[in-house]
Amino acid sequence: xxxxxxxxxxxxxxxxxxxxxxxxxxxxxxxxxxxxxxxxxxxxxxxxxxxxxxxxxxxxxxxxxxxxxxxxxxxxxxxxxxxxxxxxxxxxxxxxxxxxxxxxxxxxxxxxxxxxxxxxxxxxxxxxxxxxxxxxxxxxxxxxxxxxxxxxxxxxxxxxxxxxxxxxxxxxxxxxxxxxxxxxxxxxxxxxxx
Amino acid sequence: xxxxxxxxxxxxxxxxxxxxxxxxxxxxxxxxxxxxxxxxxxxxxxxxxxxxxxxxxxxxxxxxxxxxxxxxxxxxxxxxxxxxxxxxxxxxxxxxxxxxxxxxxxxxxxxxxxxxxxxxxxxxxxxxxxxxxxxxxxxxxxxxxxxxxxxxxxxxxxxxxxxxxxxxxxxxxxxxxxxxxxxxxxxxxxxxxx
Numbered sequence: 201x202x203x204x205x206x207x208x209x210x211x212x213x214x215x216x217x218x219x220x221x222x223x224x225x226x227x228x229x230x231x232x233x234x235x236x237x238x239x240x241x242x243x244x245x246x247x248x249x250x251x252x253x254x255x256x257x258x259x260x261x262x263x264x265x266x267x268x269x270x271x272x273x274x275x276x277x278x279x280x281x282x283x284x285x286x287x288x289x290x291x292x293x294x295x296x297x298x299x300x301x302x303x304x305x306x307x308x309x310x311x312x313x314x315x316x317x318x319x320x321x322x323x324x325x326x327x328x329x330x331x332x333x334x335x336x337x338x339x340x341x342x343x344x345x346x347x348x349x350x351x352x353x354x355x356x357x358x359x360x361x362x363x364x365x366x367x368x369x370x371x372x373x374x375x376x377x378x379x380x381x382x383x384x385x386x387x388x389x390x391x392x393x394x
Numbered sequence: 395x396x397x398x399x400x401x402x403x404x405x406x407x408x409x410x411x412x413x414x415x416x417x418x419x420x421x422x423x424x425x426x427x428x429x430x431x432x433x434x435x436x437x438x439x440x441x442x443x444x445x446x447x448x449x450x451x452x453x454x455x456x457x458x459x460x461x462x463x464x465x466x467x468x469x470x471x472x473x474x475x476x477x478x479x480x481x482x483x484x485x486x487x488x489x490x491x492x493x494x495x496x497x498x499x500x501x502x503x504x505x506x507x508x509x510x511x512x513x514x515x516x517x518x519x520x521x522x523x524x525x526x527x528x529x530x531x532x533x534x535x536x537x538x539x540x541x542x543x544x545x546x547x548x549x550x551x552x553x554x555x556x557x558x559x560x561x562x563x564x565x566x567x568x569x570x571x572x573x574x575x576x577x578x579x580x581x582x583x584x585x586x587x588x
Contacts, residue, residue: 218433219564219572220414239412242436244448244531252446252533254438281580333527337438337535339446359566370413370564370574372553374581378413380564381575386475387568 203318203366206351213347214243215357216275216321217251219380221368224287225253226272226305226313227264233305233314235298236261237288239371241273249344251325257338260292264313265327265340272308273323274316277353278379279365285375310345320366321349359383397512397560400545407541408437409551410469410515411445413574415562418481419447420466420499420507421458427499427508429492430455431482433565435467443538445519451532454486458507459521459534466502467517468510471547472573473559479569504539514560515543553577 208216217223225238240254251273255262265271276284286301298305298316305314311324325342333339353359353366361367361380370378402410411417419432434448445467449456459465470478480495492499492510499508505518519536527533547553547560555561555574564572 215567219566220433220436239414240436240438242414242434242446242448244434244533250531252436254436281578285580330526332524337444339438339535341531341533357567358570359572367575372413372577373409373551374579376552376577376579378553378577379575381561381573383566383570383572384475385568385570386479 203350204352205348206355208321208347208349208354210249210344210347211247212357213249213323213344214246216323216347216349216354217241217243219368220370221275221380222284222371222377224274224276224284224303224316224319225255225261226274226315227261227268228313229264229267232264233298234260234264234292235287235301235303235316236292237284244341250328251323251342251344253340253342254338255340266334268312269327269329270311270313271325271327271342272311272313272315273325274319275321275368276316277320277366277368280318281369281377284369308346320353320368321347323347397544398546399542400549402515402541402543402548404443404538404541405441406551407443407517407538408440410517410541410543410548411435411437413562414564415469415574416478416565416571418468418470418478418497418510418513419449419455420468420509421455421462422507423458423461426458427492428454428458428486429481429495429497429510430486431478438535444522445517445536445538447534447536448532449534460528462506463521463523464505464507465519465521465536466505466507466509467519468513469515469562470510471514471560471562474512475563475571478563502540514547514562515541517541
């Protein structure tokens with residue numbers, strides 16, 4: 201919670217997810233809130249911005265999203281990897297999960313689903329209902345209603361990681377992550393094509 | 395084409411996409427083949443393995459995938475970034491695109507869509523038709539029929555990048571990429587949660 205937050209224009213919000221980072225999905229309904237880790241999330245459209253997200257039918261998060269029609273995506277960073285792993289391992293059905301994972305919620309601006317503190321970016325999403333996708337594929341399509349980022353790592357539509365602890369994460373398997381690595385501009389490289 | 399290729403068991407094929415790398419989408423129909431860059435692709439299911447892919451309705455790739463019901467995903471690496479950018483910028487409607495981008499095709503095993511040489515991994519996919527997703531959202535769901543990877547960078551279900559030139563890519567915008575960074579095991583870190 202000690203880091204900054206700045207609104208990201210909606211038309212630039214896809215840039216928060218474009219590189220494929222791990223997310224934390226926040227949800228709430230009827231007095232119960234939950235957080236889970238999700239890698240299977242990506243942008244779907246620019247304007248209005250939309251995302252797709254896969255949420256297993258056996259999770260508490262699924263139940264809360266189906267009931268509320270809303271969720272949040274918080275993008276965690278390297279210094280939070282152990283907490284992200286816990287959020288991907290523990291079940292919200294076994295009692296309040298965020299604090300057990302060492303994560304702290306704070307209020308979103310447009311949805312009731314909570315955001316996760318200490319992350320580097322946040323998106324607030326409303327489900328566009330599609331029973332067939334949800335029932336057959338565990339796939340949710342949602343519109344992004346609001347987005348924020350820590351201006352120390354994302355501003356003017358660009359990520360700029362200086363502190364390695366604040367780099368975003370990409371999940372592999374079995375507790376292993378990649379850190380988002382070096383940035384480079386390929387348009388400055390001579391094309392080798394003929 | 396000088397690098398190795400080894401079959402990846404289908405149940406591990408999601409690991410090729412789990413960290414959110416840039417892909418090259420190969421397609422072919424009626425004597426025309428094409429390649430385009432795509433970041434909006436992710437796993438959807440483990441068994442049978444499925445993927446979701448967003449393909450703009452104005453592209454030649456869209457036309458070829460709709461007509462053939464198939465596509466390939468080749469995962470390029472850092473040394474190919476300029477070619478990937480070209481594949482994301484040029485249009486296949488202006489003439490044969492792969493060679494103009496400096497990319498070379500080779501034959502897939504299960505689909506007619508070609509694979510792209512010098513990449514680090516490949517998936518062969520058959521569309522599971524869903525008109526509503528395709529028409530409303532440009533979203534394609536497909537089953538993965540075969541997968542391969544260069545064993546120098548992916549084997550036993552794990553990525554292991556030693557040569558920085560062979561690391562996978564994550565797209566930002568405006569020609570800028572991230573390289574897939576350092577790998578670490580978060581299960582070895584003490585959780586800070588209570």
